[in-house]
Amino acid sequence: MIQPSPHFRFDTSVPNEQLAEINIDEIDSPVLSRLIEEVRNDSESTVYNYDRVHNRHNR
Amino acid sequence: MGDDSWEDMPNFISRETISAIAANLEKVRISQTKPFAVVLHGGEPLLLGLKRLKYLLQQLRSVIPDKYCISIQSNGMLINEATLDLCSQYRVSISVSLDGPENINDANRIGHKGEGTFNRVIAGLEKLRSHPDSSFLFAGLLAVIEPKSDPWEIYSFFKSTGTKNVDFLYRDGNHDKLPYGKTSFDSTEYGTWLQSLVDIYLKDKNPIKIRILDDYIRLLLGGRSIKEGAGITDFGIVVIDTDGTITKNDTLKSNFSGADRFSEQLNVKTHELIEVFKSEEFTLSHMLQRPTSEKCKTCPELYVCGGGMPLHRWSAKSKYNNPSVYCRDQLHIISHIRMKLQHTLNKNINESLPKNGPCN
Numbered sequence: 027m028i029q030p031s032p033h034f035r036f037d038t039s040v041p042n043e044q045l046a047e048i049n050i051d052e053i054d055s056p057v058l059s060r061l062i063e064e065v066r067n068d069s070e071s072t073v074y075n076y077d078r079v080h081n082r083h084n085r
Numbered sequence: 086m087g088d089d090s091w092e093d094m095p096n097f098i099s100r101e102t103i104s105a106i107a108a109n110l111e112k113v114r115i116s117q118t119k120p121f122a123v124v125l126h127g128g129e130p131l132l133l134g135l136k137r138l139k140y141l142l143q144q145l146r147s148v149i150p151d152k153y154c155i156s157i158q159s160n161g162m163l164i165n166e167a168t169l170d171l172c173s174q175y176r177v178s179i180s181v182s183l184d185g186p187e188n189i190n191d192a193n194r195i196g197h198k199g200e201g202t203f204n205r206v207i208a209g210l211e212k213l214r215s216h217p218d219s220s221f222l223f224a225g226l227l228a229v230i231e232p233k234s235d236p237w238e239i240y241s242f243f244k245s246t247g248t249k250n251v252d253f254l255y256r257d258g259n260h261d262k263l264p265y266g267k268t269s270f271d272s273t274e275y276g277t278w279l280q281s282l283v284d285i286y287l288k289d290k291n292p293i294k295i296r297i298l299d300d301y302i303r304l305l306l307g308g309r310s311i312k313e314g315a316g317i318t319d320f321g322i323v324v325i326d327t328d329g330t331i332t333k334n335d336t337l338k339s340n341f342s343g344a345d346r347f348s349e350q351l352n353v354k355t356h357e358l359i360e361v362f363k364s365e366e367f368t369l370s371h372m373l374q375r376p377t378s379e380k381c382k383t384c385p386e387l388y389v390c391g392g393g394m395p396l397h398r399w400s401a402k403s404k405y406n407n408p409s410v411y412c413r414d415q416l417h418i419i420s421h422i423r424m425k426l427q428h429t430l431n432k433n434i435n436e437s438l439p440k441n442g443p444c445n
Contacts (some may be wrong), residue, residue, distance in 0.1 A: 045306060048430055055287045058429065061299060065308035 088404035089126070096329045097133060102329040103144050105353040109411075111148035111438045116359050122154040133296040134275065142175040151176045156224055158182065160194070162202060178224035181210055185239045189231050208244075214247050225250040225294075229302075232266035232274040236281040243293060250294035253279075255393075257339040260263035260400035260410050270410060276417030283422055303421050304389040314394040314413075317387065319374050323361065329353040331361055340399040373405060382410050390415045 045066060063078045113121065123145060133141065145155055157172070161181035172179060183206050191201025200235040213223050220309065226248045231239075243251045255275060266274045283298050300310040310316030313334075323409025324335040331351040337344040347366055361367050376382065376392025384390065392398065393409030400407055409415060 044430070053429070056290060056428070057287055057292050058426075060309075061302050062143075062306060065303055065306040067212070068308050 094330075096128075096164075096327070098141065098327040099228060100140060101353050102327070102354065103141050105329055106150050106325055109145040109353050109358040110145070111145050112359050113362075114149060114153070120153045122156065123149065124158055126158040129160050129163065130157050131159050131168060133206065135167055138168070139171055142171065142177055142333070146175045146177075154178070156180060158227065159209075160202065161206040161209035161213070162196075165211050166212065166216070169212065169222055171217070173216070173221055176221070178211050179213060179222055179223040180227055181206065181213070182227045183210070184228045184231060185234060186242045189234050189239065193229070210246060214363065223248065225252065227252050227254065229254050229256055230266075230275055230278060232278045234278075236278055237285055237411060240282060249295060250296060252296040252312075253282075254297075255397065255411055255414075257336075257396065258410055259340055259397060260407055264397075264410060267414075271413055273413050273417040275411060276414030276421075279414070279418040280421045283418065283425070284370065285436060298422075301389060301419060302426070304421070305423055305426055310391070313374055316389065316391045317375070318391075321362070321371060323358065323367075323380065325353055333367075334373075334395070336396045337373075337396060344398040355381075376408070377406050378403075378408050380412075383407075386416055386419050389419050417420070 042063050045062060048062055050062060053062065087335045110123070125141075131138070142155070149155065154288075155175070155177045157177060157179045160178055161183065164179070164181075171177075173234050182194070183203075184192075184194060187203040190203045190206070194202045194203050194206075195226065196205075205344075212218060215221055226246065228239075228243070228245060228251055256264040256266070258267065260270070263269070268274070279298070283301075284293070286292060286295055286298055296312065297315070300312060300315040305312055309318055313320045313322070322334045324332045326332065329352040331347070331353060332338075332345040333347065335345050347361075347364075347370075351361060373395045374386070374391075376398065378392075378398070381390075381392040383388055390409075390412075393411050393415055395405055397409040397411050398405045398407045406424055
């Protein structure tokens with residue numbers, strides 16, 4: 027992966043340390059629970075296990 | 086839009102070209118540690134017929150192990166049991182293009198005689214769903230956004246198809262030719278549509294996956310996107326035409342004919358892909374994913390938006406040095422999701438913190 031340019035400003039809603047504090051069991055939305063878990067366990071395998079292939083086609 | 090290059094391409098890929106692609110991909114596999122994905126798309130890949138398709142898949146799988154994804158993007162109309170058995174044998178998944186219910190899909194997806202394709206696509210989907218290896222074979226659905234449609238109707242329809250996931254695409258368009266449904270650069274028809282969709286999505290207790298929304302949410306949570314068009318991860322993409330011609334990301338050619346071509350005529354039969362990947366021109370085409378306009382580079386949402394897809398940044402006057410024509414839509418949906426996340430997660434974090442009184 028190419029590193030971000032210094033021009034890029036990182037501005038996320040939820041800093042990683044806060045993400046760790048979230049109690050998944052109390053999240054009502056299954057979508058949000060899943061995605062929080064994915065980000066917490068972020069790794070190449072998480073990203074590449076996703077069904078990304080079919081989504082490659084962009085037209 | 087501006088693409089007429091397909092007119093010069095053979096309808097079917099030859100055995101010679103297939104062998105050259107396989108030989109090239111084997112060298113790429115050996116030269117890099119990260120797996121890559123191969124997507125067959127068209128036109129319609131299943132028009133190849135069973136015999137040619139078998140040869141192609143056999144050749145690809147002879148050099149690419151199963152952990153490397155091979156997928157077919159299909160219109161779904163030619164799916165049959167023999168094709169599915171073949172794909173199962175070679176571990177090749179199938180994604181089907183379908184825009185929504187019949188009235189939505191058939192507005193744009195029509196057959197040679199101008200007839201709607203919906204019923205034939207649904208028949209193909211049914212075969213895909215009922216195959217014993219369906220859980221592997223059925224990779225998902227790919228839909229183009231109809232901004233005038235009802236997001237609830239579209240989402241409910243896709244859930245009813247039995248798909249695990251669906252991706253929604255912005256329509257082709259740029260600053261010189263606005264995408265269908267957008268009245269101006271400042272309008273937010275697509276952003277508003279996605280806003281309604283994400284509200285439905287986040288409330289659903291039994292959701293399917295929606296790639297574009299997952300990418301935005303994951304990025305806002307500090308994670309990564311899985312596809313170009315959101316976030317600042319770069320994706321290496323190369324396209325090989327049926328005659329073996331190697332091109333850049335083929336989405337670029339919607340801007341003008343030849344926008345996806347390298348300055349030199351490259352072909353898998355005469356050139357090595359690994360050498361193409363090392364070339365300055367490929368690096369530059371790769372870097373094109375990063376927006377260059379000052380507006381994007383100083384935008385607080387760049388980490389999430391990524392400047393959208395290069396094809397949407399194009400204007401004849403400034404080339405790719407513009408924000409996306411979907412800039413306002415992206416900012417609209419990102420802002421909405423950010424607000425939803427802050428509301429939900431701040432509440433959760435606050436409630437999970439110890440409820441001690443103030444320190445003395």
